[in-house]
Amino acid sequence: MGTKDVRVGIVGASGYTGGELLRLLATHPRAEITVATSREYAGQPISNVHFNLKGFLGNLKFSQLSVDQLIGKCDVVFTSTPSGVAKGLAPKLIEHGLKVIDLSPDFRLKDPKLYEHWYDFSHDAPDLLSKATYGLPELHRDAIRNAQLVACPGCNSTAALLSLIPAVEHRLIDLDHIVVDVKVGSSEAGMKPSIGTHHPERANVMRPYEAAGHRHVAEVEQELTALSGKSVRVALVPHAVGAVRGALATSHVWLSDTSTDELAVWRAYAKRYGQEPFVRIVRGGRYPDPKYLIGSNFADVGMAVEQRIGRAALFAAIDNLMKGAAGQAVQCMNLVLGFSEYEGLNAPPLRPV
Numbered sequence: 001m002g003t004k005d006v007r008v009g010i011v012g013a014s015g016y017t018g019g020e021l022l023r024l025l026a027t028h029p030r031a032e033i034t035v036a037t038s039r040e041y042a043g044q045p046i047s048n049v050h051f052n053l054k055g056f057l058g059n060l061k062f063s064q065l066s067v068d069q070l071i072g073k074c075d076v077v078f079t080s081t082p083s084g085v086a087k088g089l090a091p092k093l094i095e096h097g098l099k100v101i102d103l104s105p106d107f108r109l110k111d112p113k114l115y116e117h118w119y120d121f122s123h124d125a126p127d128l129l130s131k132a133t134y135g136l137p138e139l140h141r142d143a144i145r146n147a148q149l150v151a152c153p154g155c156n157s158t159a160a161l162l163s164l165i166p167a168v169e170h171r172l173i174d175l176d177h178i179v180v181d182v183k184v185g186s187s188e189a190g191m192k193p194s195i196g197t198h199h200p201e202r203a204n205v206m207r208p209y210e211a212a213g214h215r216h217v218a219e220v221e222q223e224l225t226a227l228s229g230k231s232v233r234v235a236l237v238p239h240a241v242g243a244v245r246g247a248l249a250t251s252h253v254w255l256s257d258t259s260t261d262e263l264a265v266w267r268a269y270a271k272r273y274g275q276e277p278f279v280r281i282v283r284g285g286r287y288p289d290p291k292y293l294i295g296s297n298f299a300d301v302g303m304a305v306e307q308r309i310g311r312a313a314l315f316a317a318i319d320n321l322m323k324g325a326a327g328q329a330v331q332c333m334n335l336v337l338g339f340s341e342y343e344g345l346n347a348p349p350l351r352p353v
């Protein structure tokens, strides 16, 4: 190892979230990337795939996935792989004392049966589900600090949960009627094009998908149920939009007490998120828009209360590849290792994009 404090490996480094991990960790003051796997691009320089990283990362090349290599060369491993891969890798890495930060859905759900229902597989490391910590620092900061296995939330789930946490915690809303509408950019689908996601099909769309039961519902319900102590069911409808990056959750909710006004809702959010390093509250006639946080780990939250009908719209905007994936994973790594949460995540958002 060089002069850095921790050696990091990325499994699935050629993908979009893997690329963002490489970008963030390339300038992280305390982490050194020692392994970056890609089966397709093994042996090739990182910049052959991630053109934006030319000139960074020295001589690092993609390597074939080898668990023994990860164990020998890493202290922390990020798995930014499709669902079903990390659950096969994590047990051995953990057995050898490595910390694992998984960006896939493999360890997000506590109940193994939910994987059969939502992900069409039966979990082969179910004992690890209870040991995994759901990687949303705004809910589980202290547990993440002590975690060996962190299950980072999905991007739609991160936006949905951040829009709702203070309202649910303070019981400002009717927990039986929560409807979350999410708009999300094309990078959510990963870098392999399909008939629905390659550019001519995806550009300019405003397309609902998995509208009657998106997989991320399971983790949103799990976390809101744990937070409220009451069984919470959520309708969540994602929409593919023409942007490359960004996710915006608009949660339509009904107020428990119709005398609650916007100031009261804002106060609850300001109190709950006031000390959060990566949550900003947007107010004063403006609403959150991913456009103003692209490239950063911020989540912007906001609210609109329509007292006339006892309803509110609660918003959270994120960059799906940052607070929705790699940024949040690095935030979790910082917590796991006792670093400042800001390390590697200090850059302000881009403008214009």
Ligand SMILES: NC(=O)c1ccc[n+]([C@@H]2O[C@H](COP(=O)([O-])OP(=O)(O)OC[C@H]3O[C@@H](n4cnc5c(N)ncnc54)[C@H](OP(=O)(O)O)[C@@H]3O)[C@@H](O)[C@H]2O)c1
Binding pocket: 011, 012, 013, 014, 015, 016, 017, 018, 037, 038, 039, 040, 041, 065, 080, 081, 082, 083, 085, 103, 104, 105, 153, 154, 155, 187, 188, 189, 190, 191, 192, 320, 321, 324, 325
């Ligand atoms: N994109 C988002 O906005 C987002 C947000 C939150 C969470 N996530 C989750 O993060 C994970 C990665 O997403 P992504 O968008 O980065 O996907 P991606 O762009 O498709 O990249 C997937 C990566 O995994 C590798 N890979 C694929 N199959 C593999 C296997 N069987 N064994 C080992 N490596 C394998 C691929 O490289 P090789 O095939 O060359 O090995 C590639 O590097 C997914 O689980 C996704 O649900 C994505």
